[in-house]
Amino acid sequence: MTLRVGLFSSKPYDENVFRPLADGEKVTFDFLNMPLTPDTALLCEKYDAVCVFVNDEVSSATLSALAASGVRHVALRCAGFNNVDINEAHRLGIAISRVPAYGPEAVAEHAIALMLTLNRKTHKAYNRVKEGNFELNGLMGFTMHQKTAGIIGTGRIGQATAKILLGFGCEILCYDPQPDSEFAKLPVAYVGFDELLKRSDIISLHCPLTPQSHHLIDAAALSKMRDNVMLINTSRGAMVDTQAVLQGLKSGKIGYLGLDVYEMESELFFQDHSEQLIDDEVFERLSTFHNVIITGHQGFFTREAMTQIATTTLGNLVAVAAGQAEPANLVLPEEN
Structure with a gap:
């Protein structure tokens, strides 16, 4: 029997990766x-999954409609599952699978x-040189060697980021409710959340979005950080209270x-x-700051990671169709 799957939010690169891998499998x-x-x-x-x-x-509401249509499996092609009502899926008998790891180095890099x-x-500098401007004023940075970098979340991506920063000669502070004893053998230090905020020159977020981590970086957290701190988020947007961050940018805290x-x-x-007005005043305000860079959720987007995700x-x-799914790839209610 061939498994029929509707792949939503598809882009050309999804089809380019998924279609060849599906050849020879009983999946369409x-x-x-x-x-x-x-x-x-x-x-x-018409879909099984x-x-x-x-x-x-x-x-x-989506899950109820899927169940009524006979769908029994929602396969996430990502690691996070904050957009899924796990408890309702379990109640309806719909399996939820995910990709727990797909080349953490891609996001870390x-x-x-x-x-x-x-x-x-x-x-x-790139734009200046293209215009024939070789002036250096306004381009001064800082040496990352011996700076303190705080890693919030020490799963695979957080660890990969920390290892790269160790190569720069940074002091690494880590916060995670569940410290990794093997990772702790490296020259890194697990500290409390507040201590990490107070001591770090650079703070990088690598946590799943849960009710506990929602707006983890809020006004109170920002008030504990060093002035002129560097804040990086490649995890989930709602980890950060955007309004608080705007205030932090205006005050110079960030x-x-x-x-x-x-x-x-x-x-x-x-x-x-590109040919429309963006009707999001908060995003547009963020985009006006010279010290802000926003990319469009591309951290995962390498050839190697995409192939691993699809595989x-x-x-x-x-x-899942054969009843032989790896437990690590299934999302159960207690994980939510």
Whole structure:
């Protein structure tokens, strides 16, 4: 029997990676450029499973519509599952699978790229030189060697980021409710959350979005940070209270801000809005600051990571259908 799968929020690069891997497997994909919502879920009667991405809406209403259509598996082609009502899925008998790891170095390297670009202002220098301007005023950065970098969340991506920063000669402070004893054998120090905020020159976020981590970086957290701190977020947008960050930028508390995610990104990211007015005043305000760099959730986007995502997702689809899924790749209610 062939497994029929609707792959939502599809882009050409998804089809280019998924289609060749599906050859030889008993899986057929329909590549749908629309997002999954309660309305589009009504179109899923011909599918055994659906495959979704970070900004698809897998709410209670969506899941109810999927269940009514006969869908029994939602395969996430990402690690995070904050957009899924896990308890409702379990109640309806719908399996939820994910890709727990897909080349953590890809996201870590993007976090470092944001740090270096903000620090040495290479984006500004590039534009100046193209215009024949070789003036250095306004381009001064700082030496990262011997600076203190705070890593919030020491899963695979956080650890990969810390290891790169160790190569720069940074002092590494870490915060995680569940410290990794093996990682702690490296020259890193686990400290309390407040201590990390107070001591770090650079703070990089690498946590899953949960009710506990929502707005982890808020006005109170910012008040404990050093003036002119560098803040990097490549995890989930809602980890950061955007209004508080705007105030931090205006006051000078935040000297550098690098975002690959944004709290309201579902209305913006992964789409071309170049010929439209962006009706998001907060995003537009963020974009006016010279010390802010925003990228469109591309940290995962390398050839190697995309291949691993597709391979694991395809494996999850086949395994769930056969009742042989890896426990680590299934999201259960107690994880939520």
